[in-house]
């Protein structure tokens with residue numbers, strides 16, 4: 001791993017220096033971003049492996065399925081997976097997970113996994129107390145899909161010196177997310193990156209899960225039932241359930257029965273219910289607005305939702321960030337890309353996203 005890692009991360013041939021410059025990184029940061037220098041990671045990986053929870057055969061099979069579906073999904077958008085091995089997957093129980101990722105319980109509460117670029121390894125939080133094996137595997141699949149997208153999006157690495165004097169490595173850019181060395185406040189596009197990552201992860205995990213209807217049946221039914229109980233009155237699938245005879249005051253048994261019918265008659269796209277339980281809901285809401293408007297205002301180049309999605313996925317996985325930047329600026333006006341980078345939830349961006357403009 002120590003010697004082979006640099007080959008996995010050749011300097012990117014993409015001409016995205018321009019975008020980095022526009023985002024205000026210093027010349028030193030730019031130089032460091034191009035350096036690839038890995039040392040002393042093997043012992044850390046060994047230490048992680050020692051404490052790992054052993055994955056079941058089923059989970060190993062699901063891991064391969066996630067990798068295959070991510071590849072197939074990207075291919076459908078005309079994007080090739082980066083030419084590097086799949087990341088190693090290590091699962092930890094709660095305490096080890098928190099320790100290994102160096103976070104506190106509170107900060108880490110909603111994080112099920114983390115991708116460690118220097119080790120090319122995904123560390124997952126292993127849910128020992130999930131209500132069923134299938135529910136646990138369902139979370140396993142989705143978290144793995146999310147972290148695998150991050151792993152596929154790694155573009156450049158840079159060396160930093162830890163407080164103890166060891167060399168450690170930091171990514172410079174992961175997907176759309178650009179880190180600034182020693183200055184996290186200069187980090188760019190983290191919200192947009194998580195929104196796009198989660199969107200792609202939802203597609204991938206839905207494909208894996210829907211291809212295994214027997215294994216995930218109980219989890220799917222319970223999710224649909226939960227959706228019926230919590231969706232707004234006018235939500236389309238809830239309205240359909242009401243038309244099929246379901247009432248909000250119905251018992252759990254009757255609600256489950258309707259959920260099963262919705263699933264079996266294939267009327268209910270599993271993703272509709274499941275998305276509500278996925279992460280970065282707020283970020284994805286803004287992203288949807290951005291995507292809808294790009295499609296609406298550029299009907300010739302981005303006439304279908306899938307054209308717009310491909311634009312974002314290309315930028316994230318293929319590295320064509322300038323292309324995305326140009327489309328954004330052309331669509332919403334100069335300076336919009338910077339707003340997305342620095343102030344994703346800000347009022348200025350929101351105003352530009354409102355329709356009404358040509």
Ligand SMILES: [Zn+2]
Pocket residue numbers: 146150194197
């Ligand atoms: Zn993430």
